[in-house]
Amino acid sequence: MNDNLHQLRCFGCGTRVVGTEARPDFRCSACGDLFEVEYPGWGQRQGHDRPNAGALKWLWRERRCSSEALDHSGVWRFRELLPILENFGNAVTLCEGNTPLYHLPRASKALGIDQLFAKHQGMNPTGSFKDTGMTTALSVARERGFEWVACASTGNTSAAMAAYAARAGMRSLVVIPEGKIAWGKLAQAMDYGAVTCQVNTDFDGCVRVLTTVVKEANIYLLNSVNPYRLEGQKTPAFEIAEAFDWNVPDHLIVPGGNLANSSALAKGFREMKELGLVARLPKISVIQAEGANPLVRSLAASNGATLEPVVAHTRATAIRIGNPASWRKAARAIQETGGWCLDVSEAEIAIAKAELGAEGLGCEPASAVTLAGLKKLRAQGNVRSGDTVVLLLTGHTLKDADYTIDFHRGTLLKDEEKAGLEEKIEGLRRNAQVVDATPEAVLAAVKGKG
Numbered sequence: 001m002n003d004n005l006h007q008l009r010c011f012g013c014g015t016r017v018v019g020t021e022a023r024p025d026f027r028c029s030a031c032g033d034l035f036e037v038e039y040p041g042w043g044q045r046q047g048h049d050r051p052n053a054g055a056l057k058w059l060w061r062e063r064r065c066s067s068e069a070l071d072h073s074g075v076w077r078f079r080e081l082l083p084i085l086e087n088f089g090n091a092v093t094l095c096e097g098n099t100p101l102y103h104l105p106r107a108s109k110a111l112g113i114d115q116l117f118a119k120h121q122g123m124n125p126t127g128s129f130k131d132t133g134m135t136t137a138l139s140v141a142r143e144r145g146f147e148w149v150a151c152a153s154t155g156n157t158s159a160a161m162a163a164y165a166a167r168a169g170m171r172s173l174v175v176i177p178e179g180k181i182a183w184g185k186l187a188q189a190m191d192y193g194a195v196t197c198q199v200n201t202d203f204d205g206c207v208r209v210l211t212t213v214v215k216e217a218n219i220y221l222l223n224s225v226n227p228y229r230l231e232g233q234k235t236p237a238f239e240i241a242e243a244f245d246w247n248v249p250d251h252l253i254v255p256g257g258n259l260a261n262s263s264a265l266a267k268g269f270r271e272m273k274e275l276g277l278v279a280r281l282p283k284i285s286v287i288q289a290e291g292a293n294p295l296v297r298s299l300a301a302s303n304g305a306t307l308e309p310v311v312a313h314t315r316a317t318a319i320r321i322g323n324p325a326s327w328r329k330a331a332r333a334i335q336e337t338g339g340w341c342l343d344v345s346e347a348e349i350a351i352a353k354a355e356l357g358a359e360g361l362g363c364e365p366a367s368a369v370t371l372a373g374l375k376k377l378r379a380q381g382n383v384r385s386g387d388t389v390v391l392l393l394t395g396h397t398l399k400d401a402d403y404t405i406d407f408h409r410g411t412l413l414k415d416e417e418k419a420g421l422e423e424k425i426e427g428l429r430r431n432a433q434v435v436d437a438t439p440e441a442v443l444a445a446v447k448g449k450g
């Protein structure tokens with residue numbers, strides 16, 4: 001069976017190429033911009049390639065009870081909207097996706113929004129949403145006969161790539177900025193057997209090095225410039241719509257780093273709307289850290305016409321990116337859905353992360369920008385009390401345990417970063433206490449916290 005019904009279309013100039021003919025760096029040879037996967041059959045009204053909305057909803061739900069391996073994946077369960085392989089038998093899966101959607105009762109109450117939820121993509125096999133994109137892009141690499149795959153990474157991409165490559169029996173090369181990624185993530189890449197190069201530069205420097213490497217050797221690039229990553233990363237949009245019985249939420253709030261994920265989710269909602277699965281798009285808002293806010297600056301300075309790269313600084317390492325590749329795609333996602341783009345401070349991130357933790361939902365600091373951003377959107381009146389809001393939590397709390405411990409020890413934030421928020425921060429801190437080895441001492445600690 002030929003399941004492959006796609007082509008690649010340049011986001012900048014509209015040039016179309018066959019999937020196998022894209023350059024190794026996934027840049028358009030005409031204008032240098034990135035590609036998007038496009039499915040021409042869906043445009044034909046009566047076309048026999050065009051999926052049927054009602055039948056799909058039924059089929060996707062049925063698959064949750066199926067005994068077939070591919071159906072257990074929350075990505076490949078939606079494979080009718082992922083016709084990117086010659087044969088779905090080539091898919092490499094770790095049962096990614098099907099992640100939980102949690103209600104946030106405390107944050108709901110504090111913000112006066114009833115319908116506030118977190119879609120926890122940290123509950124994927126390697127602990128971040130990167131798995132949903134890796135299963136699709138790495139499967140393409142395997143089907144096309146590559147032995148080696150590679151990525152530059154702030155950590156989570158490399159963890160996901162290394163795991164999926166290992167499952168497929170392929171080799172992987174990781175290029176990461178020395179000393180600037182969380183240890184949990186580096187440990188994963190090593191555990192899964194990747195060749196790991198720590199390079200004395202930042203993420204943006206790693207990308208530059210790797211772009212040349214993949215042109216010289218026959219290595220398949222798995223950074224998010226690879227359009228097949230975004231195809232997998234669009235599937236949480238399907239899960240969210242399904243969870244709300246195909247009524248989409250009013251707002252979806254997503255962290256912004258290299259800015260692929262926000263645009264992937266927008267693509268998922270856009271395709272559902274085109275196929276008649278949902279009636280509208282949620283407003284997609286992208287939140288960046290103040291020290292790594294090139295998209296915020298670009299939208300403010302030129303309405304997204306040109307990027308304003310920065311030298312990025314934030315302890316939310318997953319979004320420490322100053323020159324994001326997919327900024328044009330993200331700008332379109334925000335503009336076409338009517339969302340916003342904001343930045344939040346280091347203290348706001350730390351507070352939001354501790355508040356999510358106190359709801360029993362640990363996450364990475366990069367994920368917590370969503371709650372910090374929501375507070376601002378609510379204060380600005382852009383999110384109303386009757387709105388349904390979904391925060392996208394991108395990574396698992398254990399990815400960066402050092403961050404959490406530093407926060408609770410009180411060593412995470414500098415005094416000037418805390419300014420005006422000291423009380424709030426103290427109220428959230430939970431020091432691990434050293435006490436005597438007696439029941440009395442432990443009971444005294446419990447009473448002290450009453």
Ligand SMILES: *Cc1c(COP(=O)(O)O)cnc(C)c1O
Binds near residue numbers: 128224261366367
């Ligand atoms: C990769 C990543 C992000 C940023 O996603 P982009 O697609 O690069 O914008 C945010 N949070 C976590 C935990 C990540 O791993």
